[in-house]
Amino acid sequence: MENLEFLKLIGSRRSCRAYLNKPVDKKDLQAILEAGMAAPSAMGAQDAFIVAVTKPELTAKLRRMNAQVMGTDTDPYYGAPVIVLVxxxxxxxxxxxxxxxxxxxxxxxxxxxxxxxxxxxRENEMFDTEEGRELMRGMGLPEGLAGVGAIALGYAAKEPSPRKPRKEGYSRIIE
Ligand SMILES: Cc1cc2nc3c(=O)[nH]c(=O)nc-3n(C[C@H](O)[C@H](O)[C@H](O)COP(=O)(O)O)c2cc1C
Structure with a gap:
């Protein structure tokens, strides 16, 4: 891939907040997890755990737990068929x-x-509860973990709006 293509890819990523009710191709999901595992980690420790959840009973539970932290009854994962927890x-x-x-x-x-x-x-709060700890055990994770964050993942149901312009003075080069 040309370097330019990669930079364009970075510049065109947007947050998706509406998903099709369509399962994500397993090979694509595996490739996304591989990309996650390719990330650097402090001292190369690979301390994190990545859990992709597609099981509807479990995604429903996560939606409910996150909404509870947020104090709403809407779905914080926007109906995404996959929730990837870190x-x-x-x-x-x-x-x-x-x-x-x-x-x-x-x-x-x-x-x-x-x-x-x-x-x-809100995964930090979600998993810092008895229910959250029980859920982590059910996922086969070790004790002592905290939720860092998650991504909602799936096929976009609509085109994202254009990216907001970047603020003045966001970055600078000092020579
Ligand atoms: C640390 C972090 C937490 C975020 N939490 C949420 C969230 O809970 N819900 C949500 O809809 N978007 C969340 N976002 C997405 C941001 O709102 C989004 O990245 C921002 O509005 C810029 O839009 P863009 O990603 O389309 O460029 C989060 C982003 C970051 C980096």
Missing amino acids: FASRTNKNGVQDGSCILENMMLAAHALGLGSCWIN
Whole structure:
């Protein structure tokens, strides 16, 4: 791939907040998880865990738990058929940074494959409850993890609006 194409891909990713009721191709999902695992991690520790959930009973539970934290009865994952959760050790000072690299890699990979995605918050609060801890055990995860974030993932139901212009002075080069 030309470098320019990759930069265009980064510049055209948008958050998707409406999804088709259509399962994500398993190969594409695996490629997105691979992109997540390709992310750098502090000291190369690979401390994080990535869990892609497609099971409707479980996605329904996650939607309910997240909405509860938010204090609404709407679906915080916008009906996405896949919810990809990222966890890191509670005691890892770089857990959020590591997890953020993973989440962004996965959003860019999704975009490259023609899928929509959106970073969704509140997993920290969701999994810091007895119900959350029980859920993590059910996912086969070790004890002591915190939710870093998640992405809603699926085929976009509508075109995203154009990207907002970047603010004045956002970046600079000092020579
Ligand atoms: C740390 C973080 C948390 C976010 N949490 C949410 C969220 O809970 N729900 C949501 O709809 N979008 C969420 N977003 C997406 C942002 O709202 C979105 O990236 C921003 O509005 C810019 O739009 P764009 O991604 O289309 O460029 C989050 C993004 C980041 C980086």
